Amino acid sequence: MRRPLVMGNWKMHGSRASVRQLLTEIVRGVGASPAEVVVCPAYVHLQQAFALCADSAVGVGAQDCSHMAAGAFTGEISAEMLQDIGCRWVILGHSERRQYHGESDDLVAAKLAAALQAGLLPVVCVGETQEEREAGEAEYVVTRQLRGALAGQAALKQVVIAYEPVWAIGTGLTATPGEAQGMHVFIREQLAEIAGADPAAMRVLYGGSVRAANAAELFGQPDIDGGLVGGASLDADEFRNIVAAAGARQ
Numbered sequence: 001m002r003r004p005l006v007m008g009n010w011k012m013h014g015s016r017a018s019v020r021q022l023l024t025e026i027v028r029g030v031g032a033s034p035a036e037v038v039v040c041p042a043y044v045h046l047q048q049a050f051a052l053c054a055d056s057a058v059g060v061g062a063q064d065c066s067h068m069a070a071g072a073f074t075g076e077i078s079a080e081m082l083q084d085i086g087c088r089w090v091i092l093g094h095s096e097r098r099q100y101h102g103e104s105d106d107l108v109a110a111k112l113a114a115a116l117q118a119g120l121l122p123v124v125c126v127g128e129t130q131e132e133r134e135a136g137e138a139e140y141v142v143t144r145q146l147r148g149a150l151a152g153q154a155a156l157k158q159v160v161i162a163y164e165p166v167w168a169i170g171t172g173l174t175a176t177p178g179e180a181q182g183m184h185v186f187i188r189e190q191l192a193e194i195a196g197a198d199p200a201a202m203r204v205l206y207g208g209s210v211r212a213a214n215a216a217e218l219f220g221q222p223d224i225d226g227g228l229v230g231g232a233s234l235d236a237d238e239f240r241n242i243v244a245a246a247g248a249r250q
């Protein structure tokens with residue numbers, strides 16, 4: 001049985017004061033959920049988040065890492081640095097990194113290799129844009145992204161995949177539970193084909209305007225193992241209810 005996972009991606013939000021308040025409420029609110037819970041604040045708030053989550057079941061992750069181990073790469077943060085300060089998780093290939101920072105499938109693959117090498121638990125994001133969806137290319141794009149990131153990688157059991165249709169991120173639009181379930185089944189088939197992974201052992205999350213109001217229906221689908229949550233993870237009550245929906249998954 002795959003343990004449900006809910007990750008909050010806080011993106012470039014927060015101050016020391018708001019991180020303290022939000023995380024204090026989240027730690028209190030989610031308690032000992034059957035679902036695994038991880039929050040991903042900005043790099044500069046990671047140390048504060050570790051301290052606030054220290055005696056709780058809430059894990060902490062980063063939103064990205066460099067593909068390089070060390071060196072003259074101004075502004076970059078390596079996977080080893082994250083591991084060294086106690087970070088366990090890292091989000092890779094988020095559509096905002098692909099869109100605004102030109103991250104290619106090859107770069108995501110190199111970041112994945114660096115993260116695995118450092119012993120981090122990576123969450124690799126894939127998903128099609130609105131134009132690609134309208135052109136009937138959603139499965140093609142997701143396959144290309146999975147193949148680009150995962151081909152040749154061993155140790156895939158530790159890797160989590162997040163299916164995040166770009167048109168659903170931050171828009172209030174969501175894939176219907178049936179659409180999301182269909183893509184998750186397709187992703188599991190690809191995981192077996194591309195990487196020889198045991199698809200039943202890997203967790204595949206859904207992301208894209210997940211809210212308390214739609215979480216139960218999405219997470220009720222047999223192949224959706226939880227969510228990567230952006231906007232709603234900045235609201236402690238919403239996030240707690242999303243975690244509760246994931247925890248109730250059978």
Ligand code: PEP
Nearest residue numbers: 169170207208209230231
């Ligand atoms: C995300 O950024 O990964 C995301 C899913 O955002 P939102 O939940 O706001 O759509």
